[in-house]
Amino acid sequence: MESGEIAILDPRFIRGDCNFSNNIDLADPIGLASILFVGAPAPPCADACDGNDDGQLDLADVISVLEYLFIQGAAPPPPFPACGLDPTPDATACDFPRCNGVRLPARLPVTVTETPEDRPTT
Numbered sequence: 001m002e003s004g005e006i007a008i009l010d011p012r013f014i015r016g017d018c019n020f021s022n023n024i025d026l027a028d029p030i031g032l033a034s035i036l037f038v039g040a041p042a043p044p045c046a047d048a049c050d051g052n053d054d055g056q057l058d059l060a061d062v063i064s065v066l067e068y069l070f071i072q073g074a075a076p077p078p079p080f081p082a083c084g085l086d087p088t089p090d091a092t093a094c095d096f097p098r099c100n101g102v103r104l105p106a107r108l109p110v111t112v113t114e115t116p117e118d119r120p121t122t
């Protein structure tokens with residue numbers, strides 16, 4: 001790495017893993033549908049939500065992932081099922097790579113506040 005900045009490293013992702021749980025399940029198409037139709041915040045790695053790798057997020061991505069999950073539809077295009085780079089550069093971006101060998105923490109790191117010891121004053 002060249003600088004200590006929070007840089008875009010390898011934008012690795014698992015295609016279809018829209019919510020970065022490191023696997024693909026029903027929550028992913030639901031999450032994408034919420035983004036598309038309910039105005040949920042855009043995903044930090046839109047590429048992962050681009051389930052059919054056509055460069056845009058739309059209902060077709062929701063459907064393709066649902067088909068894969070429930071009716072043995074075609075598996076998402078690579079990178080899948082392992083983390084990887086998007087082999088087809090397009091307008092979607094992955095600004096928040098999650099898969100550099102690091103598993104998602106169950107929850108965000110919590111800042112530990114220092115508590116003074118309960119020491120009886122003398």
Ligand SMILES: [Ca+2]
Nearest residue numbers: 017021023024
């Ligand atoms: Ca997921």
Ligand SMILES: [Ca+2]
Nearest residue numbers: 050054056061
């Ligand atoms: Ca798409």
Ligand SMILES: [Ca+2]
Nearest residue numbers: 086088089090
């Ligand atoms: Ca692509």
